[in-house]
Amino acid sequence: MKALIIEDEKAAVRNLQALLSEIAPDMEILAVLDSITETIDWFGAHKMPDLIFLDIHLADGSAFEIFGHVDITCPIIFTTAYDEYALKAFKVNSIDYLLKPIDPSDIRKALDKLERLQGEPAGKEPDYSTLIRALRKEESYKTHFLVPIKGDKLLPVSAETVLFFHIDDGIVKAVLADGKECIFPQTLDELSDCLNPVFFFRVNRQYLISRKAIQDIDLWFNGRLSINLKVPVPEKILVSKARVGEFKEWF
Incomplete structure (x- = not known):
């Protein structure tokens, strides 16, 4: 699985990378981006990753601004210190919403949820159209x-x-x-x-x-x-x- 980390705190990046190396050693981190501008530019030159780890407060504003410029079609795991954006997060392909500091069990549960939703055994190419349909169902919940x-x-x-x-x-x-x-x-x-x-x-x-x-x-x-x-x-x-x-x- 190829993942993208969008996070502006260096300590948070190091912690997340350490957790992933332990829990999902086969995961390839394509890039670490720290701003809205850098993220938009990255998507303009690269294919969609399999998964995104996304902080909400980035160096140049709210990460939700990214969705106005990029049609993100892969699942997202939000990683943030703020809980007030959870409902908004679940409208944009969110698999999970993890509050910092992130525990190993948080990452493990989020990745387990991803595997359950995509409905494919480990090692098989995931069907993201099925996954995104499952995530879109989140939008039907009453708010x-x-x-x-x-x-x-x-x-x-x-x-x-x-x-x-x-x-x-x-x-x-x-x-x-x-x-x-x-x-x-x-x-x-x-x-x-x-x-x-x-x-x-x-x-x-x-x-x-x-x-x-x-x-x-x-x-x-x-x-x-x-x-x-x-x-x-x-x-x-x-x-x-x-x-x-x-x-x-x-x-």
Whole structure:
């Protein structure tokens, strides 16, 4: 696999190259670029790589400007110190969104995800048309809702402001980052299907939570986990033993 690194921090480049040499020793790094201008020029003279590692804040601006000049058709792994661009990243062929400092497990999981999505065994030429179609599916996830409130009004709610959804007396409610609570007309199953699973996890029948809402986690009886959120909740949130492995993988 031939990869391109677009990163303006030399220490971050060294760390990423060291991780890749350990985890994916057969990967060939075609070039290391540190700016929007250099990246655009590079694509004007070279073929599309198999994979791009892309930082968001480059020497001369936001990496998203690159997409206005280059039709990038290969998968991208974002590597950044900022988490506020995650939703935007998943609209441009993103495989994963890794926050610095990057751990070896982060890279390993991202490359495993790439292999699963491309659906080809190691060593076989990947079918990127299939992969890009799978990534484009990310764009269909809901990022905003219009929620009915008192009278004849609709309240715009961004998915990224939701800390968790829960069922209260048969009614689905969402608790937002500002502490407000609103009633959603969808079922919890419907919300699980339409929200990006990168950010939300259905821990049990009563709760669908955002990763950023989690404060810490307690080991519980019978191999379960007890999740403590950053805001008060009416009951203990338990992850069943059967879902603990999936939850840890998601987190």
